[in-house]
Amino acid sequence: MPSASTTSRIAALLPLAPRDYLILFALVDGPRHGHGMLKSIESESHGVLLDPANLYRSLRKLERDELVSETRDSGTDTEGPARRFYKLTKLGRDVLAAEAERLAHLTDAARARKLVPAPKGSR
Amino acid sequence: MTAAGGRRGSRAIDAIGRGLYRTLLLAWPRDFRDANGRDAAEVFGDACADSWTNGGLVALIRRLGRAVIDVPWAGLAERIGDAPRPRLFGSLGSDVRHALRACRQRPGLSLAIVITLSLGIGANTAIFSVVDATLLRPLPYADAARVVYLRTHRDGAKSTGNPTAEEFAQFAPRLQSYSRIEARSWQSVLLTGGNSATRARYLAVSTGYLDALGTRPIAGRLLRPDDALPGATAVVVLSDRLVTRRYGAGAAVVGTTIAIDDINHVVVGVVPQIESDTPGLRFELYGPLPLSGPAAKATGVVAIAWLKPAVSIDAARAEFQSLGDVVSPSNLFWKVRELRDPQLALLAAVFLLLLIACVNVANLLLASGQARRAEMAVRVALGASRTRIVRLLLIESVLLALAGGAGGVLIARGAIALFTALEPAQQLLTRLESIEIDGVVLGYAIAIALLTSVVFGLVPALRGSAKRA
Numbered sequence: 144m145p146s147a148s149t150t151s152r153i154a155a156l157l158p159l160a161p162r163d164y165l166i167l168f169a170l171v172d173g174p175r176h177g178h179g180m181l182k183s184i185e186s187e188s189h190g191v192l193l194d195p196a197n198l199y200r201s202l203r204k205l206e207r208d209e210l211v212s213e214t215r216d217s218g219t220d221t222e223g224p225a226r227r228f229y230k231l232t233k234l235g236r237d238v239l240a241a242e243a244e245r246l247a248h249l250t251d252a253a254r255a256r257k258l259v260p261a262p263k264g265s266r
Numbered sequence: 267m268t269a270a271g272g273r274r275g276s277r278a279i280d281a282i283g284r285g286l287y288r289t290l291l292l293a294w295p296r297d298f299r300d301a302n303g304r305d306a307a308e309v310f311g312d313a314c315a316d317s318w319t320n321g322g323l324v325a326l327i328r329r330l331g332r333a334v335i336d337v338p339w340a341g342l343a344e345r346i347g348d349a350p351r352p353r354l355f356g357s358l359g360s361d362v363r364h365a366l367r368a369c370r371q372r373p374g375l376s377l378a379i380v381i382t383l384s385l386g387i388g389a390n391t392a393i394f395s396v397v398d399a400t401l402l403r404p405l406p407y408a409d410a411a412r413v414v415y416l417r418t419h420r421d422g423a424k425s426t427g428n429p430t431a432e433e434f435a436q437f438a439p440r441l442q443s444y445s446r447i448e449a450r451s452w453q454s455v456l457l458t459g460g461n462s463a464t465r466a467r468y469l470a471v472s473t474g475y476l477d478a479l480g481t482r483p484i485a486g487r488l489l490r491p492d493d494a495l496p497g498a499t500a501v502v503v504l505s506d507r508l509v510t511r512r513y514g515a516g517a518a519v520v521g522t523t524i525a526i527d528d529i530n531h532v533v534v535g536v537v538p539q540i541e542s543d544t545p546g547l548r549f550e551l552y553g554p555l556p557l558s559g560p561a562a563k564a565t566g567v568v569a570i571a572w573l574k575p576a577v578s579i580d581a582a583r584a585e586f587q588s589l590g591d592v593v594s595p596s597n598l599f600w601k602v603r604e605l606r607d608p609q610l611a612l613l614a615a616v617f618l619l620l621l622i623a624c625v626n627v628a629n630l631l632l633a634s635g636q637a638r639r640a641e642m643a644v645r646v647a648l649g650a651s652r653t654r655i656v657r658l659l660l661i662e663s664v665l666l667a668l669a670g671g672a673g674g675v676l677i678a679r680g681a682i683a684l685f686t687a688l689e690p691a692q693q694l695l696t697r698l699e700s701i702e703i704d705g706v707v708l709g710y711a712i713a714i715a716l717l718t719s720v721v722f723g724l725v726p727a728l729r730g731s732a733k734r735a
Contacts, residue, residue, distance in 0.1 A: 177305055177308070177309035178308070178309045178312040178313065182313075182316065192328070194310075194332070194333060194336050194337055194340065195287070195309040195310045196291060196294060196298075196302070196340060197336075197340055199302035200302075200340075203302070226308070227305060
């Protein structure tokens with residue numbers, strides 16, 4: 144359970160920009176380098192082409208906000224030793240979870256108004 | 267396609283993607299490029315290779331096209347901060363979209379135009395970059411007309427390179443043709459300590475280098491010969507720009523210790539910001555060049571020498587060639603203003619080439635204008651003014667010219683690499699290392715691309731929009 148100060152910090156960082164959400168989400172399973180993140184984002188988001196310069200600009204901002212940090216640990220992503228890897232911080236994981244919950248509420252509201260069909264198996 | 271052929275293709279696409287991306291990143295602020303440019307270009311190269319492997323030519327073109335449009339825009343937005351984009355023309359966005367669609371509908375014609383313009387703009391940009399590096403930019407040294415750069419052949423290779431610091435230490439004392447010989451070598455370093463880390467450019471220099479540039483210390487002293495001896499205390503001289511940037515204007519830093527790449531250095535002096543002889547590079551820290559030991563073996567240096575007034579360039583070259591036991595000497599590269607006329611003649615020639623390209627493209631557009639008469643008639647019938655139609659057609663020309671400009675810059679990059687590798691003989695050119703596509707050359711390419719678009723686009727646009735009976 145996050146402390147009161149952490150909760151207010153998380154609230155101040157929400158809502159996340161869609162690009163920031165995708166980048167943080169790409170780091171959920173462990174540290175990745177730029178190319179690993181790009182591949183993950185493009186496969187998860189069905190066709191979003193993220194530009195590497197914008198990726199690194201966002202990473203700089205996320206690093207300033209202490210949501211990600213650079214790491215030497217390559218995790219499961221072992222394509223090249225000389226690259227910079229990034230990982231989620233504790234705060235980053237909390238913010239990502241809070242944003243996912245916020246989006247889930249929005250999706251539920253859209254379902255209630257029959258904008259989108261209910262997921263299979265829940266009817 | 268064999269597996270080996272596929273790997274070779276992927277590697278080539280990776281390299282092309284990186285090269286293109288590095289060019290596009292010139293639109294981004296320098297500090298961003300310094301910190302992330304290499305990584306971003308690598309990621310883009312990998313992504314291009316992925317697109318090629320998984321989606322073929324269509325996926326690759328889609329990625330390249332998106333980058334050509336998005337990266338410069340995002341870079342400009344980054345430069346002007348988060349200010350809202352001005353709404354200069356209400357319908358400009360829709361006109362641009364329409365123009366892009368129109369270009370896509372005629373892929374053969376668009377491609378022919380872009381290739382023609384790429385060649386014209388590429389030749390222009392390449393020659394301009396040479397003229398810019400050799401004629402337009404002054405050398406920062408006193409007596410620049412007597413400056414030569416001493417270059418060597420590396421490991422029996424055909425192309426020339428720079429000597430190592432160790433080689434420099436061996437041959438410099440033996441040369442009699444020069445009143446002064448200095449060397450420099452730069453690297454990017456990380457300043458740590460305190461609350462933040464800063465990246466800065468560090469120039470390792472021979473003892474007299476700063477003096478040769480006419481530099482006088484603002485505080486403390488310059489470097490001394492004993493600073494470079496093995497086992498000496500690591501010392502550094504800072505530029506006042508770095509002092510202001512990191513420690514605050516006028517801070518008393520002489521005598522303090524700073525960590526450079528995690529190694530402690532004593533600050534012995536502060537000097538004013540020095541103009542580099544490699545345009546675009548600003549150095550902020552100066553330290554002694556190691557002249558012996560493993561570091562000297564591994565450090566490549568630029569060796570700069572001042573010819574004595576009475577010594578001819580041929581005699582100096584002959585003396586340098588006699589150093590065969592230390593290095594494999596190359597030709598000298600001398601700063602000579604006499605080359606001004608041939609270079610300007612070449613620039614005029616490639617400009618004529620661009621004009622011919624423009625006339626060809628205008629012809630192509632005029633021919634296609636016949637085929638688009640019906641489209642224009644419908645627009646006029648729907649109430650489009652002649653100005654609007656001219657603007658629409660000109661936007662198409664601008665987009666084609668910008669695509670041609672981007673292609674031209676790539677061709678120019680290749681041409682410069684080829685040119686540098688060919689090593690123009692004797693004293694044809696100086697400062698080969700400084701021939702590059704920098705902001706000035708890129709600005710020139712964009713300017714001639716825009717000028718070109720008006721030259722080849724205006725007549726077809728006026729003809730295309732004319733009322734017909």
